[in-house]
Amino acid sequence: MALPDLARADISLSPPAPSDTTAPSDTTAPSDTAPSDTALADTAAGPAPRPPAGDPLALLRTDAAVTRYPQVAALLTTLSEPELARAGQLLSRVDPGRVLAEHPSVPVVSVAITAHGTVDPLVPALTGQAARHGVLVRPVRTTFDSYVFELSDPGSSLYEAHTDLTLCLLDPRIVFDEVGAVWRPQDVAAALKAKLALLTRLVETFEATSRGTLVLNTLPLPRHYPAQLVDHRSRAQLGAVWREANAALLRLTENHPALVVLDLEPHLGEGVGATDPRLDVYARAHLSPALLAAYAREVGHLVKLVAGRAKKTLVLDLDGTVWGGVLGEDGVTGIEVAGSYRGEAFRAFQRVVKQLGSQGVLLAVASKNDQELVRRALREHAEMTLAEDDLVRVTATWRPKHESLRELAELLNLGVDSFVFVDDSAHECALVRAELPGVAVVHVDGDPALHVSRLLRDGWFDTRELTAEDRSRVSTYRQEAERADFLDSFSSLQDYLRELDVTVTLADASEADVARVSQLTLRTNQFNLTTHRLQQADVQGLLRDPAAQVFAIRSADRFGDNGTVGAVLLHRERETVVVDNFLLSCRVFSRGIEQACLAAVLDHARRAGARAVVGTYRPSARNGVVRDFYPRYGFEEVEPPGRDGNSGNSADQTGGGAHPEAIPGGTTVVFRHDLRQPLAVPDHLTLHTSITEHTSPATGQGDTAGKEDPQ
């Protein structure tokens, strides 16, 4: 009995329908029938008649969802939106504990979900989205309509779960359930005012109680509310008070760093329905599945951020992606970048790329082209929006794309997993997916007018707050290229370093450094001794903690200011200074900066009357480069005091942050420096310190050290 697809979305209980039917899949168009080489993804995600229940999702119905969890992300990349919803449903039945038992290195993010209505439908959507990023979600559900209770009582089960993220899903019913059957706009205004006051109090309680992140959302206004008002003046009034309340909600983020407010309005503007009337009434699910799917997609990127899997670089193909035509055949003046119909579409795409680049996303090119011709096109084409200066690297060769991406990653000293790759060729996309499963692949095909929405469909580069370093990142990386040329002109590294004229400043971190220090813990994978990710609220907690100290490392050289390039987190335990983490941006390795700062920390500890400095190395997949950091500078390995092999201090001291990437096989090693021999500051650099002395050892222990709640 083959019946036609249900076409009327407004009466369907549809699982998240694609908001734009032209781009139903997350990154791949439905017409993408290119063979995917991944073992799992032998899917024909074909159009219209849905494939029989089976093929792409078969794996998720079996125990392989557990035993082969690390491969699940690759499987999900080629699914259409409805398939992804089904995959999330199946994955939400998988016990995270079992996955972790088999694959202890899979990053986990705990997420509490609370709402006015039922929270259950969100869990599968969120599970699926997190799985796309290779992250396992540990959901903590609260009971129906319990958000006020859960968020207002510091002893609630929600707070006791100490989750990384807390989602408080807001829907229009929180207001309209309180105005009675007969209402006027002023009644709604009064209810909104009361809710805002309540939500503000809840946010304040949250910040005082939790070190995680709270996520609220703006309230959609479904048409059936204004449509109940027969006069236009009242409808306008309702629209105004509603939007004023949403604006006030969004403005709460200005004063509350632990808060994220997701604006749902842009999703509604793209045609996603706010509510599903049947689910609203019968199931007390007050937001539509499609809107929940869009919401889950945004939260998925927050989850990815908490897990330290931020994307940093946008790598672009050129022909058919950045411009129309084939450069090698059409020549510099023949490619389409403006003016013509298609040219204008490519120009719009280039403008968006440039806009992303201005916010710290590194832009690079991986194109099968002639390098010199590409340079000429970027330099000489009068109507080209993207300039050579916008790009940190242009790799134009005839080698396979995945090789170009690997080379690019090495040149930029970044993990290839931090790349987002955009190409119009299904073949290249499939190849990169198969060879480099950590790369996010965005397939733009056919009509260039759709490139922008394909690229922006996912918030690949979403971050909590832009820092000064973000805004100047491209010039920083370009300076790096100049430094490399400069290095080539010296016969010895020492001569080079002397001429580089490095200045390092180690100073107490202030409020102004919170965003950057948090960002360093989230983005830095190599020079990150413990890979302990800290959200902004965690860093703020450390600034307030009298036993803890946070130092920011700034550096500069003859080529310019590098900005804040690292951080040292420490705390005092009786006569010992414990270094909880030491972080340095990969851009400034091998210049003696780490030695200078460690020397300053040892000196600081000695003058504060400490007898020793203890540091921990916790292996991750990426931080092997700093395995010998402490022993190299006179530290000796010691037996960890804790039974579990962890020193037992860092996790407690900076509690709340995520430890997503520990390698279970790798052992945490604790090192100790007895402070007898001072460590020299390398003589090729100048060190300035501006750090507060911890004079009294007594302040560093007792009830503050190791306490979980900073309040």
Added chain:
Amino acid sequence: MNDLDDFLSLIRDELGIEVGSEDSERSLDEIPGWDSVHLLWLLSIVEQRTGRSVSLPDVLEASTLGSIYSAVAG
């Protein structure tokens, strides 16, 4: 979806819950892993497949898989 067996197979595929024809008359409370959220999800799939709208109140009042199927099959 032609018969009860198709319906049960849908439950196995979409929800990953192992059910057979012997489960069709058991109370939903006795089916391991079952909850009402699954029901809503299942209905969305059924509606998609069949192109027909299912009466939610009828389904929500059903107490066995067999009676859900009757409500779905209309």
